[in-house]
Structure formats: C-alpha cells, structure tokens
Amino acid sequence: MFDYILSDEAKKHKERVRTFVRDEIPPSLLKQMDRNEIQYPTEYLQKLGEHNLICCRVPVEYGGRGLNWECEVVGLEEIGVLGSSLPCLYSLPIITGEAMSMFGSEYQKQNYLKPMCEGKKFTAEALTEPRGGSDFFGATCSAIKEGDHYILNGEKRFVVGGEGADFFLTYARTNTDPKADPKTALSLFIVDKTEGVSTEYLFGLLGTRGGGAARIKFSNVKVPKENLILGEGAGGKIFYQMMVPERLTTAAGGLGSARTCLHIATKYTTRRKAFGQEIKNFQGVSFKIADSITLLDAARSIVLNTARSIDAGAPPALQRRLVSESKKFSTKACWKVINNAMQVMGGIGYTTVYPIERILRDSRIGELWTGTTEIMNLIIQHEYYKEIITEKWLDRDVEQDALDSDAVEEKHYG
Numbered sequence: 001m002f003d004y005i006l007s008d009e010a011k012k013h014k015e016r017v018r019t020f021v022r023d024e025i026p027p028s029l030l031k032q033m034d035r036n037e038i039q040y041p042t043e044y045l046q047k048l049g050e051h052n053l054i055c056c057r058v059p060v061e062y063g064g065r066g067l068n069w070e071c072e073v074v075g076l077e078e079i080g081v082l083g084s085s086l087p088c089l090y091s092l093p094i095i096t097g098e099a100m101s102m103f104g105s106e107y108q109k110q111n112y113l114k115p116m117c118e119g120k121k122f123t124a125e126a127l128t129e130p131r132g133g134s135d136f137f138g139a140t141c142s143a144i145k146e147g148d149h150y151i152l153n154g155e156k157r158f159v160v161g162g163e164g165a166d167f168f169l170t171y172a173r174t175n176t177d178p179k180a181d182p183k184t185a186l187s188l189f190i191v192d193k194t195e196g197v198s199t200e201y202l203f204g205l206l207g208t209r210g211g212g213a214a215r216i217k218f219s220n221v222k223v224p225k226e227n228l229i230l231g232e233g234a235g236g237k238i239f240y241q242m243m244v245p246e247r248l249t250t251a252a253g254g255l256g257s258a259r260t261c262l263h264i265a266t267k268y269t270t271r272r273k274a275f276g277q278e279i280k281n282f283q284g285v286s287f288k289i290a291d292s293i294t295l296l297d298a299a300r301s302i303v304l305n306t307a308r309s310i311d312a313g314a315p316p317a318l319q320r321r322l323v324s325e326s327k328k329f330s331t332k333a334c335w336k337v338i339n340n341a342m343q344v345m346g347g348i349g350y351t352t353v354y355p356i357e358r359i360l361r362d363s364r365i366g367e368l369w370t371g372t373t374e375i376m377n378l379i380i381q382h383e384y385y386k387e388i389i390t391e392k393w394l395d396r397d398v399e400q401d402a403l404d405s406d407a408v409e410e411k412h413y414g
C-alpha cells in the first residue's frame with residue numbers, strides 16, 4: 001500500500017537504493033564484517049558516494065540530491081535490508097551532515113560536507129563518553145581556546161568509525177565553569193583524525209560488526225577555530241536538531257531488516273512441512289505472520305508520517321516528540337517481527353544457515369543507540385506535557401458529559 005501514497009520522487013529514490021543494495025553489495029562483505037575481518041568498509045562508502053547516495057537531503061551544490069525526509073526514510077528502509085552495520089555507516093553522514101548543512105560555515109561545507117557526500121571523506125559522531133551517553137549535557141570533554149585554535153582533551157566511547165573515519169563531529173565543553181548552564185556550555189567541533197586523536201579500544205559486539213566502534217582519546221588536539229560549528233555554546237541547540245536524523249535513521253533502517261526477515265520466514269512456511277502439511281496451514285504459524293505484517297505496516301506508517309510532518313514544517317518540539325515515538329515504536333515492532341520470523345522457522349532460524357540470526361543480533365542495538373527507549377520516553381512525555389499545559393483546550397468539554405459532572409466538590413486533586 002505504501003507505494004501508492006509515496007511521491008514520484010520518493011518512489012524513484014527507493015528504486016535507486018534498492019538497486020544499489022541488490023547489485024553492489026556482495027554477500028562476502030556482510031560475512032567478512034560479521035566475522036570481524038573488516039573493521040571499516042571504506043569501499044562501500046566510496047561506492048555509495050559514486051552512486052550519489054550519501055545524504056540525499058543535502059543540497060545538490062554540496063554533493064547531495066536536495067530531496068526531502070520522505071525520500072530519506074524510504075531509502076533507509078532499503079539499506080536496512082543489510083542489517084544494521086552498513087545502514088549505520090549510511091546513516092552517520094545523514095546525522096553529521098544535518099549539523100554541517102544546517103549550521104555549518106561555507107568553509108565547513110566545502111571542506112567536509114561535500115567530500116563526505118562524494119564518498120571521499122569519512123565521518124563519525126563522537127557524542128557518548130565513558131561516563132555515559134544518556135546524560136548528554138554532562139559531557140566532560142573540554143575544548144579551551146588558545147589564539148586561533150582550541151585545545152581538545154577527553155574521551156568518547158562507542159564511536160562507530162573510530163577506526164576508519166577521517167573526521168569526528170565532537171561535542172566538548174567550552175565553558176568549564178561547573179556552575180555554567182549546561183545548555184550553553186557545550187560546543188560542536190569538526191575534529192580531523194590528526195595528531196593527538198587515538199583509537200584506544202575496539203569493542204567486541206553482539207552484532208552490528210565491522211563499523212569499528214571504538215573508544216577514542218583526544219590528547220591536546222589542536223582544532224582550528226574554523227572547525228567550530230555555529231559558535232561557542234551552540235552545542236545544545238545543534239544537538240536538539242541532530243536528534244531528528246539520529247532517531248529517524250534508526251527507526252527507518254529497522255523496517256528493512258524486519259521486512260527481509262518476514263519475507264524469508266513467510267516463504268519458508270509455504271515450503272516446510274510438519275504433520276504432513278505446509279506449516280503455514282497452522283494458525284499458530286500464519287497468525288504470527290499476520291501479527292508481523294500488521295506491526296511492520298504500523299511501524300512504517302509512524303515513520304512515514306513523521307517524515308512527512310517534518311517535510312511539512314512541523315515545529316521543532318513536535319519533531320523531537322515524533323522522531324522519539326517513531327524510534328521507540330519501530331525498534332520494538334521490528335524486534336518482535338524478527339523474533340517471530342525466527343520462531344516460525346524453528347531451529348534452522350537460529351543457525352547461520354539463514355541470515356535471521358545475524359539480523360536479530362544486529363537489530364538489538366535499535367533500542368540502545370541514538371538514545372535508549374527510556375530516553376525516548378523521557379522526551380515524548382516531556383514534550384507532550386509541555387504541549388498540554390501550554391495549549392488552549394479547543395475540544396468539546398467532555399467532562400461535562402459525565403452523569404454527575406456537577407459534583408464539583410468530589411473532584412479532589414490532593
């Protein structure tokens with residue numbers, strides 16, 4: 001049904017990415033990454049650049065295609081068929097590109113955004129610290145101004161591309177006064193992989209392997225002042241904007257993973273026999289397929305509607321709520337769909353004969369990274385309470401429809 005409601009541009013983009021995924025990614029790449037034989041698939045990013053598939057929303061002059069969020073999410077679903085590692089590397093430029101294209105200077109766009117979109121420079125996001133990722137404003141990395149540059153010190157953890165990226169979008173504290181308002185104490189820098197930037201540890205992962213998730217250390221790194229994005233203290237403002245691509249990329253990518261598992265499992269149930277008949281004839285099996293397709297369509301609906309609302313100019317607070325809802329709902333739904341796929345395939349679904357087990361391992365990260373499900377809930381309720389408290393009540397006053405609505409003395413609030 002979704003193809004019927006997509007714009008022509010979105011349909012074209014979906015086909016472009018689908019063709020790329022089908023024709024350009026050899027199974028050997030996924031296998032090597034899953035076996036940890038590759039720690040950063042440089043050629044994949046170069047190929048994406050050659051096909052002009054990096055950051056489709058970035059303006060054409062900076063190497064993108066000038067498309068919208070609707071196109072972005074349908075492209076992400078297609079890339080999501082590959083699991084979560086290659087889609088993560090596809091998503092990182094979308095995330096860091098948001099900061100550079102919305103807030104970056106012309107110098108930053110020419111020297112980082114454009115080569116990144118062309119697949120010539122590789123990016124990473126350095127936000128999480130060993131001390132914690134959820135408490136973003138508690139960041140302790142520091143950047144102290146000295147003449148025409150900043151001196152950066154500190155550590156970041158779980159940085160995908162820690163091994164392989166050319167530059168890191170790094171949040172650091174420019175106001176180190178402990179009493180400073182955290183909302184304006186942080187700044188965002190483009191940090192080249194240069195002297196003083198070291199990869200200290202590469203993490204072994206349940207899934208999502210081959211992206212080089214690392215702890216990186218900044219030791220007296222000289223960052224030119226031209227690499228500060230927007231201005232000192234603007235880190236909080238940029239972070240609120242980067243939440244949108246962070247969460248929507250995870251929400252949309254998961255759809256492809258779940259879809260492909262559901263395809264495999266559904267086909268399997270038409271071939272596999274038990275008790276003398278195809279297992280799809282057992283409602284215990286086919287109803288799991290029914291539940292899965294319902295969940296997947298519901299997840300795709302929330303993702304697409306969120307994308308379209310942003311394209312239509314939804315205000316920033318609403319965007320933050322919608323992307324958080326999308327990520328929470330989609331990652332939970334996709335996890336369930338992938339588990340259902342494994343269940344209807346029986347024991348063989350758990351083996352490495354089929355890719356379900358890898359995609360299941362990969363997809364577990366959805367509820368953890370780019371903000372955990374708990375943090376999504378924190379934002380959803382926060383933004384909704386703000387809306388309810390500040391908005392004028394325009395609906396019918398249904399409280400008056402209660403039989404004893406006039407029993408005002410019984411309406412106690414503690």
Ligand SMILES: Cc1cc2nc3c(=O)[nH]c(=O)nc-3n(C[C@H](O)[C@H](O)[C@H](O)COP(=O)(O)OP(=O)(O)OC[C@H]3O[C@@H](n4cnc5c(N)ncnc54)[C@H](O)[C@@H]3O)c2cc1C
Nearest residue numbers: 125126127128132133134158159160368369370371372374
């Ligand atoms: C494979 C992988 C790749 C990653 N890639 C990147 C990357 O490229 N760049 C990057 O910067 N980061 C990256 N991350 C980090 C990821 O975004 C963080 O792990 C995540 O945001 C959670 O932070 P944390 O691990 O420090 O958990 P913590 O913040 O320590 O949270 C621990 C638990 O406490 C809960 N919690 C914390 N605060 C609250 C609260 N206020 N209310 C309710 N519950 C709360 C959390 O939900 C969680 O369950 C990656 C992580 C992994 C595993």
